[in-house]
Structures are given as structure tokens and as C-alpha cells.
Amino acid sequence: MVDLTGITSGTGTGLTRGDNSAAKLADDFDDFLTLLTTQLQNQDPTDPMDSNEFTNQLVQFSSVEQQIQTNQNLESLQSLLEMNNIASAASFLGSDALILGTTGDHDGSSGIKWQYQNTAVTDDLTVKVRNETGTVVYSEAGLTTLGLHTFKWDGIDTAGNPAAPGKYTLDIAATNADGVELDPPIAVQETITAVDTSGLEPIFTVGPNEVGQSEILQLVHKN
Known part of the structure; x- marks a missing residue:
């Protein structure tokens, strides 16, 4: 069963604008009929009121009623x-x-999985995992070949100790053969824990990140 506790909805209950308009029109129509009846009862028999005026007003009420029904x-x-x-x-x-981003949540045991893409010939590349204060807790040589690569950090720091739970960011230092710095795009894989549907586009909480549906690159089956 899907847990709906992470859903925030903008759908309300109660009367809509169309319902309110219909109620107001009904009140106005009752007033119109009361006024019309009073006028008919008190008109001069020798100079009766023009029936075309009554007809025009009834047609106007009917047109407004149809528009309100369309709105409803x-x-x-x-x-x-x-x-x-x-x-x-x-x-x-x-x-x-999988979303474009560098920051993920480490729960103390599972670590974090990232992907990065070398779009240019790379001579040297190092992946660095930083904690929330910016301190590098782990680093290793990354893959320099062209294409998409996966880096899975198991939550162990450089000294071999388990890293504390928290947010961690992947930083990549890469250069080509001429020493020119490169900037491979990075994506992080995280779990969707909440959805906010109060706006025009749902906003998904993906680990520590909030993204629109169009920013989700891929849904990934858990291993």
C-alpha cells in the first residue's frame, strides 16, 4: 500500500466560485421575479408594460446561468x-x-550513489566526498574515460571509519592533458519521501533536494 503521509495537496473542499455564483444568481432571480410580479400586479391596464423587456431580462438570466454552469x-x-x-x-x-545534483543523505549505513559524465577527454579525475562543513571525508581516483560513470560511496571515510549520518556532497576535480579544469555534470540517486501538489507542478522531496517532476532524470529500481 502506498503511504500518502508524504503528500501535500492543494485541493480544497467546500463551495467553488461557480457554486457561489450560482447561489448569487438564484437570489437575484428570486428578487427579479418578486419585482416582476409586483409590477404586473400594479400596472396600468390601459398602458401595460412592454413584454419584450421582460423577455430580454429572462434571456439575460438564462445566458448567465448557462455560463455559470459551464464554469462549474x-x-x-x-x-x-x-x-x-x-x-x-x-x-x-x-x-x-536520479536527479541533477551533488548532495545526498547518508543515514549512517547505506552511503550515497552518484553518477557523473565525462563529456571531454579527461587526463586526471578525483572524486571527493565532503560533509556539511565542506571537509573532505573521502576521496579516490575516478574514471577518466568518456561517458557516464557511477560512484557509490559506502559511507566510510578515508581512515576507514563510518561517517556520521548527514548530508554529503560530491566534488569532482578533473583536468585534461593540458591542465585545463573540467566540470563533469553530476547526478545523485535518492529516495522520494514526499510530494507537494499544491502548485501547478508537483514538487518532489528527493533526499535533501526539492525538484519538479521535469527535473527527475530517471526512476531507479532499488537493488
């Missing part, structure tokens, strides 16, 4: 779409996602 139908459709978005977003909860 659109609001109902919007509510259905919002509920569908919530249900769709809920299906992401608990999944691992």
Missing part, C-alpha cells in the same frame, strides 16, 4: 485532474530517483 463543469474537471495528479504523484513515493 470546468471546476469539476479541474478537481478531477488535480485528484489524478495527486494519485499519480503518490505512486512516486518510496521510489529512488
Whole structure:
């Protein structure tokens, strides 16, 4: 069963704008009928009121009523779409996602998995894991070949001790044969723990990061 505790919804309950407009129109129409009845009862038989005016007003009320009904139908459709978005977003909860970013959560045992892509010929490359204060807790030589590479940090520091739980960032120092610094793009793999659907686009909490659905590069099956 999907845990919905991570869902924040912007879908409310109660009367919609269309409902309020319909209620106001009904009150106005009752007032109109009362006024019309009073006018008919007190009109001069020798000079009766023009029926065309009554007809025009009734047509106007009918036109407004149809527009309000259209608005109510659109609001109902919007509510259905919002509920569908919530249900769709809920299906992401608990999944691992790959997003562009350098920071992940280490729970004290699982470590963090990153991917980086060498888009240019690289001569030297070192991956460095930094804690929240910016201190390097682990480093090793990375792969220099072109293409996409995975780096899985197991949560052990350079001295062989378990690193404390917290946020850790991957920093890559890379240069080509001429010593020119390179900047490989980095993505982090984290678990989706919450979804905020109060805006136009769902916002996903992926580890310590908050991203839109369009920023999720890939959903990853957990090993």
C-alpha cells in the first residue's frame, strides 16, 4: 500500500466560485421575479408594460446561468485532474530517483550513489566526498574515460571509519592533458519521501533536494 503521509495537496473542499455564483444568481432571480410580479400586479391596464423587456431580462438570466454552469463543469474537471495528479504523484513515493545534483543523505549505513559524465577527454579525475562543513571525508581516483560513470560511496571515510549520518556532497576535480579544469555534470540517486501538489507542478522531496517532476532524470529500481 502506498503511504500518502508524504503528500501535500492543494485541493480544497467546500463551495467553488461557480457554486457561489450560482447561489448569487438564484437570489437575484428570486428578487427579479418578486419585482416582476409586483409590477404586473400594479400596472396600468390601459398602458401595460412592454413584454419584450421582460423577455430580454429572462434571456439575460438564462445566458448567465448557462455560463455559470459551464464554469462549474470546468471546476469539476479541474478537481478531477488535480485528484489524478495527486494519485499519480503518490505512486512516486518510496521510489529512488536520479536527479541533477551533488548532495545526498547518508543515514549512517547505506552511503550515497552518484553518477557523473565525462563529456571531454579527461587526463586526471578525483572524486571527493565532503560533509556539511565542506571537509573532505573521502576521496579516490575516478574514471577518466568518456561517458557516464557511477560512484557509490559506502559511507566510510578515508581512515576507514563510518561517517556520521548527514548530508554529503560530491566534488569532482578533473583536468585534461593540458591542465585545463573540467566540470563533469553530476547526478545523485535518492529516495522520494514526499510530494507537494499544491502548485501547478508537483514538487518532489528527493533526499535533501526539492525538484519538479521535469527535473527527475530517471526512476531507479532499488537493488
